[in-house]
Amino acid sequence: MLGVAEFEQLPVSQARAGDAAAWDALFRRYQLPLYVYIFELVRDEQASLDIVQETFINAARHIGSLRDDHKFGSWLFGIAHQKCIQRWRKQAREEMLREEFNHAPPEFETRPDELLIREEEEAEFMKLLNQLPPPQRSVLLLHFVEDFSLEEISGITGVSIGTVKSRLHYAKKSLRKLLEDKP
Amino acid sequence: MKTPRELLFEQHRAAEFKLDAIRRDVLRADKGQTSRDSWSLRDFLWSLRWHLAGMSAIWLVIIFLQMGPSHGPGMMATVPPVKRVSPQVVLASLRENRRQIAEMIGSPTPDADKQRTFLPKPRSERQENTMMV
Numbered sequence: 001m002l003g004v005a006e007f008e009q010l011p012v013s014q015a016r017a018g019d020a021a022a023w024d025a026l027f028r029r030y031q032l033p034l035y036v037y038i039f040e041l042v043r044d045e046q047a048s049l050d051i052v053q054e055t056f057i058n059a060a061r062h063i064g065s066l067r068d069d070h071k072f073g074s075w076l077f078g079i080a081h082q083k084c085i086q087r088w089r090k091q092a093r094e095e096m097l098r099e100e101f102n103h104a105p106p107e108f109e110t111r112p113d114e115l116l117i118r119e120e121e122e123a124e125f126m127k128l129l130n131q132l133p134p135p136q137r138s139v140l141l142l143h144f145v146e147d148f149s150l151e152e153i154s155g156i157t158g159v160s161i162g163t164v165k166s167r168l169h170y171a172k173k174s175l176r177k178l179l180e181d182k183p
Numbered sequence: 184m185k186t187p188r189e190l191l192f193e194q195h196r197a198a199e200f201k202l203d204a205i206r207r208d209v210l211r212a213d214k215g216q217t218s219r220d221s222w223s224l225r226d227f228l229w230s231l232r233w234h235l236a237g238m239s240a241i242w243l244v245i246i247f248l249q250m251g252p253s254h255g256p257g258m259m260a261t262v263p264p265v266k267r268v269s270p271q272v273v274l275a276s277l278r279e280n281r282r283q284i285a286e287m288i289g290s291p292t293p294d295a296d297k298q299r300t301f302l303p304k305p306r307s308e309r310q311e312n313t314m315m316v
Contacts (some may be wrong), residue, residue, distance in 0.1 A: 020213075020214060024210055028206065032196075039195060039198075049198070049202070052205055053205045053209060056207055058203070060213045116185065117190055122190055141191075144191060145188055177247045179247050
């Protein structure tokens, strides 16, 4: 599956050369998706803005470590994800990240835009999203926000593809259950 | 009906103003960092000081070895010093050479004439030409 960013022509090579306008375009492109992802994980506006800023600074300083320009989006989200984990560790909530599922998950059955939410369900959707354990929430957000592939989500979160599949499956199952249960 | 992406973006659209400010700050800071990096040549050279010192020492050894066999002090010692000859000696030598050449070709030299003039003669053949000064 191709991610949203893979259909775009991003000025990553120009940014590597130090072109400020290219960096501006890249940051403008990813600032809102990154913020959404971070905020929905940490649930703190100021902390989310700080992590976005740190992610941009790290990206500008370590662009040399990016091997493939086409993977800029997942690379950037990987930096943000690590920042979120550092924050969780600081808050001594690491145990929540260790949640693993032992069941064999089914395949990735739906695309993010196939799940449609009615206006009256929006608040419930957001509420349920916040109730999901952070590992499930993380993969679900990466899937929804940037339509990253399983491989990309695996690279960003640092877990195996099987674990990503499992988390995504149970997260979607919980969401669907909520939406179906509503009268 | 909205996709989850549309819904999430809509929920956080209000943060874009703050995100724009963060983006501008990061770009400004990065620009400053880049300009500082360009002035860190001195730091770079300082980090290479031991390498540069080592290379300099190697070059000095090479130059010393190149000079040794051909232009070293040992070779210089074998060259005899140039003798200084006085002008009187040179003139005497030249005069002697001229005389020898003249003897070989048989032509009379002024010295020979003079020598002949002053050969002692018998009293009877001696001319009375005493000059008064």
